[in-house]
Amino acid sequence: xxxxxxxxxxxxxxxxxxxxxxxxxxxxxxxxxxxxxxxxxxxxxxxxxxxxxxxxxxxxxxxxxxxxxxxxxxxxxxxxxxxxxxxxxxxxxxxxxxxxxxxxxxxxxxxxxxxxxxxxxxxxxxxxxxxxxxxxxxxxxxxxxxxxxxxxxxxxxxxxxxxxxxxxxxxxxxxxxxxxxxxxxxxxxxxxxxxxxxxxxxxxxxxxxxxxxxxxxxxxxxxxxxxxxxxxxxxxxxxxxxxxxxxxxxxxxxxxxxxxxxxxxxxxxxxxxxxxxxxxxxxxxxxxxxxxxxxxxxxxxxxxxxxxxxxxxxxxxxxxxxxxxxxxxxxxxxxxxxxxxxxxxxxxxxxx
Amino acid sequence: xxxxxxxxxxxxxxxxxxxxxxxxxxxxxxxxxxxxxxxxxxxxxxxxxxxxxxxxxxxxxxxxxxxxxxxxxxxxxxxxxxxxxxxxxxxxxxxxxxxxxxxxxxxxxxxxxxxxxxxxxxxxxxxxxxxxxxxxxxxxxxxxxxxxxxxxxxxxxxxxxxxxxxxxxxxxxxxxxxxxxxxxxxxxxxxxxxxxxxxxxxxxxxxxxxxxxx
Numbered sequence: 411x412x413x414x415x416x417x418x419x420x421x422x423x424x425x426x427x428x429x430x431x432x433x434x435x436x437x438x439x440x441x442x443x444x445x446x447x448x449x450x451x452x453x454x455x456x457x458x459x460x461x462x463x464x465x466x467x468x469x470x471x472x473x474x475x476x477x478x479x480x481x482x483x484x485x486x487x488x489x490x491x492x493x494x495x496x497x498x499x500x501x502x503x504x505x506x507x508x509x510x511x512x513x514x515x516x517x518x519x520x521x522x523x524x525x526x527x528x529x530x531x532x533x534x535x536x537x538x539x540x541x542x543x544x545x546x547x548x549x550x551x552x553x554x555x556x557x558x559x560x561x562x563x564x565x566x567x568x569x570x571x572x573x574x575x576x577x578x579x580x581x582x583x584x585x586x587x588x589x590x591x592x593x594x595x596x597x598x599x600x601x602x603x604x605x606x607x608x609x610x611x612x613x614x615x616x617x618x619x620x621x622x623x624x625x626x627x628x629x630x631x632x633x634x635x636x637x638x639x640x641x642x643x644x645x646x647x648x649x650x651x652x653x654x655x656x657x658x659x660x661x662x663x664x665x666x667x668x669x670x671x672x673x674x675x676x677x678x679x680x681x682x683x684x685x686x687x688x689x690x691x692x693x694x695x696x697x698x699x700x701x702x703x704x705x706x707x708x709x710x711x712x713x714x715x716x717x718x719x720x721x722x723x724x725x726x727x728x729x730x731x732x733x734x735x736x737x738x739x740x741x742x743x744x745x746x747x748x749x750x751x752x753x754x755x756x757x758x759x760x761x762x
Numbered sequence: 763x764x765x766x767x768x769x770x771x772x773x774x775x776x777x778x779x780x781x782x783x784x785x786x787x788x789x790x791x792x793x794x795x796x797x798x799x800x801x802x803x804x805x806x807x808x809x810x811x812x813x814x815x816x817x818x819x820x821x822x823x824x825x826x827x828x829x830x831x832x833x834x835x836x837x838x839x840x841x842x843x844x845x846x847x848x849x850x851x852x853x854x855x856x857x858x859x860x861x862x863x864x865x866x867x868x869x870x871x872x873x874x875x876x877x878x879x880x881x882x883x884x885x886x887x888x889x890x891x892x893x894x895x896x897x898x899x900x901x902x903x904x905x906x907x908x909x910x911x912x913x914x915x916x917x918x919x920x921x922x923x924x925x926x927x928x929x930x931x932x933x934x935x936x937x938x939x940x941x942x943x944x945x946x947x948x949x950x951x952x953x954x955x956x957x958x959x960x961x962x963x964x965x966x967x968x969x970x971x972x973x974x975x976x
């Protein structure tokens with residue numbers, strides 16, 4: 411038995427050495443995979459760029475060469491690096507307007523080397539496939555949003571043009587004795603027209619207003635917006651916040667917009683909006699809640715741009731409000747209990 | 763009918779109405795400023811205008827006031843002002859409930875598809891925003907003219923205009939059933955749902971009327 415010990419020790423050492431070597435190889439391939447992932451991220455998940463720069467890490471992994479042909483929205487580009495051989499791993503990927511054919515040339519590998527090559531090449535192909543979907547998703551999303559935006563802007567713009575056109579015609583041909591009536595109408599119409607045009611511009615603008623920040627009375631701002639939308643609100647507490655007036659109007663407008671939409675969907679249910687203003691050390695915390703409100707079914711979607719519950723809204727109201735609140739140094743979030751009405755919580759900085 | 767004839771007919775109508783109540787128009791538009799200006803345009807031409815800013819309000823007014831001759835309708839109404847759903851629902855409601863008012867669609871929605879949908883549902887005329895007040899008034903005049911002539915034909919000659927959307931592929935049976943149902947509903951409405959009178963007017967047995975009431 412004692413004679414076997416040296417052999418057993420030798421076998422043990424061999425196993426340890428082989429395992430260590432395999433672990434080393436696995437770690438090396440993992441590092442190369444991470445390198446590829448990082449490179450793809452650095453290049454903004456841009457498929458043509460990634461294909462042009464991926465050879466260095468692949469070469470480190472022991473591949474002999476790569477060749478690819480990419481049909482990118484109708485333009486065909488191809489490229490090759492290294493040497494071509496008879497042994498290769500190939501893949502064809504095809505989604506809508508993008509198709510790609512890749513050949514990864516490899517030496518004659520066996521056993522664990524072949525396994526490592528396959529694992530790395532599969533990770534590489536997965537990255538290429540992801541890039542294709544990222545690009546298509548971005549393109550399709552952009553088109554959908556542009557189309558949606560066009561529908562909204564055209565609708566508002568056509569109403570504004572129709573209004574101006576009718577007013578201009580009436581100014582030219584008002585029947586005698588009806589001038590006073592026209593003037594009275596214009597007194598009502600013009601401020602509304604100005605407000606609509608400003609909103610129209612606000613919808614188009616993605617920038618935070620550049621006017622200076624100033625102390626603004628929150629209660630006054632809430633009441634003003636509520637009056638415009640014919641909403642009933644009850645406020646407890648009061649205070650001033652340091653914010654741009656236009657931003658605050660827009661924030662109130664967008665937050666109240668949800669309750670207005672809800673009223674329009676369910677004409678019988680008039681919202682009872684309770685607003686509680688609490689004075690914190692550095693900011694004012696405002697809680698806005700509709701006592702008649704329903705639980706929010708899509709809490710994760712509330713602030714997602716271009717998403718609306720019924721698909722009938724532009725879906726940038728709350729996103730825009732959050733951007734404005736954050737831009738003013740505050741915070742906007744929503745408490746969405748599953749069995750109770752949602753509460754918006756707005757924190758805005760106080761004047762020093 | 764050319765413009766001259768139309769103008770003459772409209773003048774005749776106006777003079778008819780001069781001694782009676784003014785022609786009643788329902789203006790369905792969710793933009794308050796535009797609604798006010800359009801109201802002025804119509805009132806300056808002696809129409810009596812009622813306003814609605816949504817489908818629900820429009821339907822309530824139509825239910826209460828059956829003497830409305832024409833509806834000027836914006837298809838994009840709340841809660842989804844950027845789609846035609848609510849406006850088309852108003853047209854459908856007018857057709858289904860057999861209101862005699864003629865619908866003039868005035869909308870900023872995508873012209874071709876909206877016009878097709880509106881006419882399919884039963885709109886009388888279609889204008890896209892922006893339109894001249896002259897065009898709007900002409901369309902309203904035409905609608906009122908048709909409303910009045912149909913009313914005259916109904917009162918004097920017992921004629922009823924039925925609107926049927928039929929697919930040729932569905933064959934005559936589908937058209938006949940649709941026409942029968944609409945005619946019975948029309949007569950039932952005229953007789954304030956008096957089954958006996960309706961059956962007598964249509965020359966049917968009362969049981970047959972009950973069949974349509976199902």
